[in-house]
Amino acid sequence: DAMVIQNPRYQVTQFGKPVTLSCSQTLNHNVMYWYQQKSSQAPKLLFHYYDKDFNNEADTPDNFQSRRPNTSFCFLDIRSPGLGDAAMYLCATSRGAGTTYEQYFGPGTRLTVT
Amino acid sequence: AQSVTQLDSHVSVSEGTPVLLRCNYSSSYSPSLFWYVQHPNKGLQLLLKYTSAATLVKGINGFEAEFKKSETSFHLTKPSAHMSDAAEYFCVVSGMDSSASKIIFGSGTRLSIRP
Numbered sequence: 001d002a003m004v005i006q007n008p009r010y011q012v013t014q015f016g017k018p019v020t021l022s023c024s025q026t027l028n029h030n031v032m033y034w035y036q037q038k039s040s041q042a043p044k045l046l047f048h049y050y051d052k053d054f055n056n057e058a059d060t061p062d063n064f065q066s067r068r069p070n071t072s073f074c075f076l077d078i079r080s081p082g083l084g085d086a087a088m089y090l091c092a093t094s095r096g097a098g099t100t101y102e103q104y105f106g107p108g109t110r111l112t113v114t
Numbered sequence: 115a116q117s118v119t120q121l122d123s124h125v126s127v128s129e130g131t132p133v134l135l136r137c138n139y140s141s142s143y144s145p146s147l148f149w150y151v152q153h154p155n156k157g158l159q160l161l162l163k164y165t166s167a168a169t170l171v172k173g174i175n176g177f178e179a180e181f182k183k184s185e186t187s188f189h190l191t192k193p194s195a196h197m198s199d200a201a202e203y204f205c206v207v208s209g210m211d212s213s214a215s216k217i218i219f220g221s222g223t224r225l226s227i228r229p
Contacts, residue, residue, distance in 0.1 A: 004157070042204060042219040043158070090157055099146045099208040100165040103217075105157035 003027070004106035006091050012112045013081050021076040021109045023091030029104070031097050032074040034066060035090040037108070043090055049074060050097045078111075086113045116141045118207045120220035128228045133177075133192040135223045137205035140186060145209035147188040149179055152202045152222075161203075164188060175199070200227045 005024045013019040023032065031050050035043035047056045049068045063085070065077040078085055088110050092103040121136040139145060146165045150158040162173025169181040175198075179190045188205060205220040 006157075040222075040224075042222050044219075045217065088155075092158075100163075101208075102148060102160045102163050103158075105150075105159070107157045108155070110155070 004091055004093055004104050006089075006106035006109050008109060009107060010110050010112070012114060013078075014114055015083065016080045019078050019081055019111070021078075021089050021091075021111070023074045023076070023106055024072050025091075025093045025104075026072070027093055027095075027104060028071065029093035029095050030071075031094045031101075032068060033092040033094075033103065034064075034074070034076050035092065036085075037088040037090055039087075046076070048097075081111070081113045083113050086111055116145065116207055116209050116216055116218050118205055118218050118220040120203075120205050120223050122223050123221065124224045124226065126226040126228060127195050129197055130194050133190070133195045133199065133225065135190040135203050135205075135225065137188045137190065137220060138186055139188060139205075139207045141207055141209045143209050145207045147179075147181060148206040148208065149173065149177070149188075149190050150204045150206060152204065154201075158204065161190070195225075195227050197227050197229070200225055 007022050033048040034046045037043040046060045063079050068074045088108045090108045091106040094101040094103045117140045119138045148163045149161040151161050152158045161177050162171045164171050164181045172178045177192045203223045208217045
């Protein structure tokens, strides 16, 4: 089945130690998104790629970076995680960036910062 | 500017009774509207979407929603709740904002089902 895959599902890192979360998709979608979701809150868009075109949300901290080496893979790099970065990180894809396209979500990676 | 408001943070119903989750939106242009469901520790799954076709939209698992432009609402309903419907539900509006498409999530409604 075509899907969005996130690895690992659970990630523990130390305060200030760089961490990378990965996302892959078999849907061949043009757009990939990264969201941060804290407990009992809505997902918050960090950034998205339309093909290789990177789009950063205005309030996304510089501590968060992303790479998309090819259509299938997208990575979220947190350069110096703080305790406030502990959250669920969701990857999503959509066929296009227009308003009518729904998003397909991965299962998420839960990040713990110790 | 766009916005979306989910009027109830928590809804509790008995199994077998109707479900109503309320969503109001604000958008300068004709938006697309979505409902997503999130079960605990899982990603979001699309329930249904409205994209300017029929105003009554049927989705998966017996859910449906009606787009009412005059009321700027897109409420989610289900005739008979099942225990497996217990989850978090998000209303999402997608529209044009300063020539770029913008996606806005509501704050979510947690649905609890009583046996």
